[in-house]
Amino acid sequence: MHTRPDQQQVQGLQQDPDQSKLVFRLEGDRWTDFPKELQWTTYLQEWHVRGTRIRRLPDFLPLFTQLTVLEIPKNTLSELPPEIGELPGPPRVPPRVHPLPRPTKMVPPELEDCENLERLELTGNHNLSELPFELSGLKKLAHLDIAENRFASIPICALRMTSLQLLDLSSNRLSDLPQDMDR
Known part of the structure; x- marks a missing residue:
């Protein structure tokens, strides 16, 4: 409607x-x-x-x-649809979605197809606790903002992002760090 x-x-x-x-x-x-x-x-x-x-x-x-x-x-978006991965690889797509009620399925793995993505903002979704491993393929991502969510640990995909310069995990529920954290 x-x-x-x-x-x-x-x-x-x-x-x-x-x-x-x-x-x-x-x-x-x-x-x-x-x-x-x-x-x-x-x-x-x-x-x-x-x-x-x-x-x-x-x-x-x-x-x-x-x-x-x-x-x-x-907005009241409940998810980022898989079609977002069909975008032509824009140089800057900062999606911010609020709220995300089903945390494990809200960030589609197809987002990795946005090869030129440099900035991803997912702040303030409050229920987001995971990111798909496929996002580690975002080779140009320099800024990942996942503050104000429910992450208990640094997402493994973030540790594999070769161009990542800023990772904002503030106001999460961090309780441990990954054993293979080398960055």
Whole structure:
């Protein structure tokens, strides 16, 4: 179901004057679904979707071949769909999802297919306790933010990320460190 919010809550499609990028902004808790017209705007380079009641990213997300930023904080998304791995490998995709009720299945292994991913933000999901080992294949990932979750240990995949420079595990439930921690 799609409800129409006030004009102030939707920035819509706009040209970013600083970076000459086409940007989609959607904000407000009255949104329960993405606008159907969005599927015809595959030229968009940035999505900023914040504070909505949308539960799932659209199936047509992989059609956005020029997408460089996917920012989705403070929504009611329950998972990152496997289709996110079909994105063309943008240089920067910082997904933030809130909340994630089923921690072991919420970050799909297909995310490893985003070969150029440099930053992954999964802060504040509160139930996330694992990351799939396949994410160790993210060779360009330099920033992994998994603060405010339920990790008891450093995810093994994070130890295998060769370009990782920043790992934020603050406000987790860390109780031990992996034996093979060599970084």
